[in-house]
Structures are given as C-alpha cells and as structure tokens.
Amino acid sequence: MGLQILAHPFLMLFYGLMVHFARKRMASATHNTGKIICLADYWRTAPLQSLVSVISAFVGYVVFVGVETPTTGQTLDLARMSAFGIGYMADNMADAIGERTMRSLGSGKAPPDKPP
Numbered sequence: 001m002g003l004q005i006l007a008h009p010f011l012m013l014f015y016g017l018m019v020h021f022a023r024k025r026m027a028s029a030t031h032n033t034g035k036i037i038c039l040a041d042y043w044r045t046a047p048l049q050s051l052v053s054v055i056s057a058f059v060g061y062v063v064f065v066g067v068e069t070p071t072t073g074q075t076l077d078l079a080r081m082s083a084f085g086i087g088y089m090a091d092n093m094a095d096a097i098g099e100r101t102m103r104s105l106g107s108g109k110a111p112p113d114k115p116p
Helices: 001-006 009-030 039-045 047-064 074-104
Strands: none
Touching: 009 039, 009 047, 009 074, 039 047, 047 074
C-alpha cells in the first residue's frame, strides 16, 4: 500500500522535477562554479522559470494522464513513467524558452545570475 502511494503518478511528476533540479545541482558542483545551489536559491534566482516549469509540468500531467488517474495495469504504469518524464522535461522546456527569449531580445545569453 505504501509503495502504491509513493509511486502515484502525481508524485512521480514531483520526483521528475526534483531529479532535474538535482541534475542542475550536480552540474554546478562538477563544473566548479564556486556555489552549489539549493532549491530556495534556485527559486529566488529564477522565479519565473521555476513557476513556468511547475505550471507546465502540471498542465502536461493533466493533458497526458488526465484528471482521473488510472488505477490498475499497464495504463497505470504508463501514467507513472509519463508523469516522471513530464516533470523532468518541464524544466528543460522552460530553459529552452528562456534562452530563446533572451536571444530574441538581443542579449544572446541567459541572465548572468541564472544557475547552470
């Protein structure tokens, strides 16, 4: 019963978002940026990107999985895997949109305070 709760598609979406953040944290540590970011710092330095990531993850979840979560079988397994992937990719899409916007505005680079 506990594993079913931990593997609920909605929580899998959250895990996907957190794993993507952990990847960014590992990248900042690996590339000797001098600062290892924490979740609060990341939210403060990129609030709009963070908000877009969370909203797009939830929208993707509702579009793909739906409002009523499947309860059994392969459909539930597919919903779990898809929810994790949607959560992980939501931040990548927000990164890409932010970088494209900055290029179209003429700066050619992301803002300097943006974490890796």
